[in-house]
Amino acid sequence: MYVTRRGLLGSMALxxxxxxxxxCSQSAPSPASTSAPSSSSAPTAAPAATAAKAAGPVxxxxxxxxxxxxxxxxxxxxxxINDKFKQKAxxxxxxFEMLGQGATWNNAQKTRIAAQKVDVTAMYGFAxxxxxxxxxxxxxxxxxxxxxxxxxxxxxxNRFMSWKGKVWQMTLAYVGHIVWTDEDTFAKYNxxxxxxxxxFQHVGDTLKSNNVVPAVLGGKEQLPLNRFASMAEMTLHRxxxxxxxxxxxxxxxxxxxxxEWVETFKRAKEFATKYVDPNFSGISYPTVAGxxxxxxxxxxxxxxxxxxxxxxxxPAFKKLGAFTAAFADDATDNQVQPVYxxxxxxxxxxxxxxxxxxxxxxxxxxxxxxxxxxxxxxYYPTQAIDLTGPVPDAEAPLLKKTAVAMTRLPLPGMVFDNxxxxxxxxxxxxxxxxxxxxxxxxxxSKPQWQKYIGMFDQDWAKLFFGS
Amino acid sequence: MxxxxxxxxxxxxxxxxxFFLAFQLVPxxxxxxxxxxxxxxxxxxxxxxxxxxxxTELLSGSRHYLVQxxxxxxxxxxxxxxxxxxxxxxxxxxLNSRLRGxxxxxxxxxxxxxxxxxxxxxxxxxxxxxxxxxxTELLATFGxxxxxxxxxxxxxxxxxxxxxxxxxxxxxxxxxxxxxxxPVEIYEAGVIDGTTPLAAFRNITIPLLAPSIxxxxxxxxxxxxxxYELIFVLTDGGPAFxxxxxxxxxxxxxxxxxNTLPGFAAAIAMVQFALVFAVVLVMQYYLxxxxxxx
Numbered sequence: 001m002y003v004t005r006r007g008l009l010g011s012m013a014l015x016x017x018x019x020x021x022x023x024c025s026q027s028a029p030s031p032a033s034t035s036a037p038s039s040s041s042a043p044t045a046a047p048a049a050t051a052a053k054a055a056g057p058v059x060x061x062x063x064x065x066x067x068x069x070x071x072x073x074x075x076x077x078x079x080x081i082n083d084k085f086k087q088k089a090x091x092x093x094x095x096f097e098m099l100g101q102g103a104t105w106n107n108a109q110k111t112r113i114a115a116q117k118v119d120v121t122a123m124y125g126f127a128x129x130x131x132x133x134x135x136x137x138x139x140x141x142x143x144x145x146x147x148x149x150x151x152x153x154x155x156x157x158n159r160f161m162s163w164k165g166k167v168w169q170m171t172l173a174y175v176g177h178i179v180w181t182d183e184d185t186f187a188k189y190n191x192x193x194x195x196x197x198x199x200f201q202h203v204g205d206t207l208k209s210n211n212v213v214p215a216v217l218g219g220k221e222q223l224p225l226n227r228f229a230s231m232a233e234m235t236l237h238r239x240x241x242x243x244x245x246x247x248x249x250x251x252x253x254x255x256x257x258x259x260e261w262v263e264t265f266k267r268a269k270e271f272a273t274k275y276v277d278p279n280f281s282g283i284s285y286p287t288v289a290g291x292x293x294x295x296x297x298x299x300x301x302x303x304x305x306x307x308x309x310x311x312x313x314x315p316a317f318k319k320l321g322a323f324t325a326a327f328a329d330d331a332t333d334n335q336v337q338p339v340y341x342x343x344x345x346x347x348x349x350x351x352x353x354x355x356x357x358x359x360x361x362x363x364x365x366x367x368x369x370x371x372x373x374x375x376x377x378x379y380y381p382t383q384a385i386d387l388t389g390p391v392p393d394a395e396a397p398l399l400k401k402t403a404v405a406m407t408r409l410p411l412p413g414m415v416f417d418n419x420x421x422x423x424x425x426x427x428x429x430x431x432x433x434x435x436x437x438x439x440x441x442x443x444x445s446k447p448q449w450q451k452y453i454g455m456f457d458q459d460w461a462k463l464f465f466g467s
Numbered sequence: 468m469x470x471x472x473x474x475x476x477x478x479x480x481x482x483x484x485x486f487f488l489a490f491q492l493v494p495x496x497x498x499x500x501x502x503x504x505x506x507x508x509x510x511x512x513x514x515x516x517x518x519x520x521x522x523t524e525l526l527s528g529s530r531h532y533l534v535q536x537x538x539x540x541x542x543x544x545x546x547x548x549x550x551x552x553x554x555x556x557x558x559x560x561x562l563n564s565r566l567r568g569x570x571x572x573x574x575x576x577x578x579x580x581x582x583x584x585x586x587x588x589x590x591x592x593x594x595x596x597x598x599x600x601x602x603t604e605l606l607a608t609f610g611x612x613x614x615x616x617x618x619x620x621x622x623x624x625x626x627x628x629x630x631x632x633x634x635x636x637x638x639x640x641x642x643x644x645x646x647x648x649x650p651v652e653i654y655e656a657g658v659i660d661g662t663t664p665l666a667a668f669r670n671i672t673i674p675l676l677a678p679s680i681x682x683x684x685x686x687x688x689x690x691x692x693x694x695y696e697l698i699f700v701l702t703d704g705g706p707a708f709x710x711x712x713x714x715x716x717x718x719x720x721x722x723x724x725x726n727t728l729p730g731f732a733a734a735i736a737m738v739q740f741a742l743v744f745a746v747v748l749v750m751q752y753y754l755x756x757x758x759x760x761x
Contacts, residue, residue, distance in 0.1 A: 103722035107508075114510035133509045220617065222705045223723075279597035281706040282617020291598070412507070413728060415528050426619045426707035437531075445528030447520060448731075 058092045064122030065105035066098040070308040077376030119351040125160025125171040125341010127408035136168035141347030143167045148365025156382040158463040160341030169346035173379030176339040177227045180300040183319035193323035195331040204275035214275040215299040218285030226419035230405045231325035232268040234338040246461040252453040256438040265431035307391035322394040338405030413448025415441045502733035521734035536716040547691040551631045555638030563646045577636035587633040588700025623710045645679030681754040713739040
């Protein structure tokens with residue numbers, strides 16, 4: 001009996017060891033099998049112009065984040081481009097994957113790059129933190145010489161694609177922060193898009209007096225409030241302090257306690273308290289486009305990217321509209337839309353297929369291809385093209401004046417609440433005490449970000465901010 | 468023979484120890500090292516040794532968030548540990564009697580443990596939904612406007628309620644097993660001496676449950692001081708960080724947002740570890756002494 005128990009224990013130990021070995025042996029072939037295409041594609045070293053005619057098979061792995069409700073449109077648009085590219089370059093196989101959203105995407109992207117398992121990655125249009133984190137001049141393929149770059153608006157090339165005088169990624173689209181409107185409700189109550197803060201309040205008051213909740217925000221996740229904060233900052237604070245962000249990034253100096261910042265905090269809080277659904281702090285952001293489309297609210301202050309989500313939710317109203325937020329008293333100040341760079345393609349320079357990468361990105365940026373892709377996804381285009389549909393129709397008038405939003409400007413380690421989270425979601429602070437709080441956070445976090453001061457100079461700031 | 472028998476248990480432990488080393492000990496050690504670097508998690512980015520800079524930053528620029536997270540964690544841990552175990556003892560006591568349908572009730576109480584944090588969180592997110600959730604509707608019939616997960620005054624307590632609901636079954640099972648291990652003869656002797664059921668519960672059940680209480684309290688303290696999953700689903704640590712525990716703070720700094728800082732997050736994780744370790748050490752000392760006395 002004793003021997004049997006020992007035998008049993010022995011068998012269990014062997015079994016456990018076998019499981020471990022089996023697990024190892026299952027995982028072992030994966031790198032080899034996934035690296036096989038890379039090794040088979042190694043011989044390709046043809047110049048860009050002839051890459052399409054290269055004899056050897058080439059595998060390009062392309063990754064991006066999942067764009068939510070517009071993901072299917074995105075995949076469809078990608079397939080259209082890749083099928084066309086395949087006709088031009090039959091030896092090149094493109095594998096396109098969407099790797100989740102938010103933290104999932106961030107981690108998946110890092111892992112793929114670290115393992116050198118991707119040739120082209122999606123990026124946001126450059127913000128200072130992207131340049132610090134990804135070091136494009138060391139990691140990315142130089143795209144300065146590809147012909148398609150000429151098709152892009154130079155402002156967008158400067159803002160979102162360049163670093164140290166060269167182009168490191170092709171930014172296909174940018175996004176902005178606007179107020180979406182249910183035009184049927186606006187027409188019903190004879191309301192116009194507001195030009196000033198007084199108009200904005202009039203819209204809110206009229207809707208409230210007719211038992212319509214004027215606006216909704218998704219506050220549960222906190223971070224999406226940064227769209228609302230961005231609009232308040234752009235219209236109220238920025239016109240009086242156009243150099244604020246440039247000074248912050250170049251010199252590390254910032255004063256969040258100026259009267260303009262206090263007024264920004266005051267009006268943001270006032271509008272959120274008076275005109276936004278009082279339950280907004282418990283409403284999940286991914287549901288707001290659907291709630292707005294259902295006709296529950298007349299306005300949705302959000303990103304331009306929400307347009308696709310609203311359309312996908314099949315709006316209960318007939319006409320979708322949009323305006324740039326009007327927090328300022330001066331109508332001119334309210335015409336500037338805060339924007340930042342969205343989906344971009346960057347090639348990894350460790351790839352053995354750099355020429356094919358350039359060739360594919362160049363192909364993507366050619367006018368016809370770009371037009372068909374952007375018509376599919378309907379984001380703000382970085383080339384001068386016209387898009388059709390309810391979303392582009394609503395957005396088109398708002399693209400005349402844009403400036404870089406504060407949303408993606410903080411340097412790594414820089415602490416200031418750019419979503420006005422504690423101001424909007426609690427009653428702990430007055431606008432004045434909140435300004436002091438933000439300033440203290442910023443000053444105290446200096447040791448974390450001080451090392452980046454000097455990395456960005458005035459010349460860069462002129463190109464990035466356009467001033 | 469005896470010598471060989473002495474080797475087998477150790478051999479059997481090797482696979483488990485291997486997994487423990489590979490997936491627990493080594494990552495923990497690496498985390499402690501990362502906390503002294505500016506590690507960003509980004510590929511091909513050099514890692515610099517920054518000494519205690521992350522800790523200094525935690526106590527200066529981010530002190531507001533650290534202090535708030537510690538306060539939230541303390542409230543969360545105390546209430547979850549106290550209420551969950553108090554309720555679990557009572558429920559186990561009831562289910563240990565000859566109550567009709569006790570097996571079905573036991574299964575129902577244990578069900579949330581099987582469902583897991585994500586499903587439990589989603590269920591209660593829908594229940595508490597401020598626009599159309601059943602709890603909101605129910606309270607509205609009494610004229611109460613509620614936004615339980617979106618209100619700075621109630622969000623933490625709503626999360627604590629869900630955490631207790633989700634883990635009550637686990638604590639209850641341990642207490643129930645402990646109660647079923649108490650010899651019936653002791654209760655019978657008590658009955659002969661004229662002990663009431665309540666007195667028997669207080670003077671026989673509770674003292675003899677001491678080992679179960681120790682394990683349940685320690686597991687609840689550790690679990691509640693390190694949790695983030697349920698909070699992530701229910702409130703994301705909001706509103707205004709009022710339900711952001713240390714675990715949630717680590718998660719947000721390491722993985723969420725545009726500027727993730729794994730090195731800094733590792734420093735918060737080390738602070739969290741130190742706090743959990745200290746609390747558990749003190750509690751274990753006290754509970755073990757109490758066991759010995761009883």
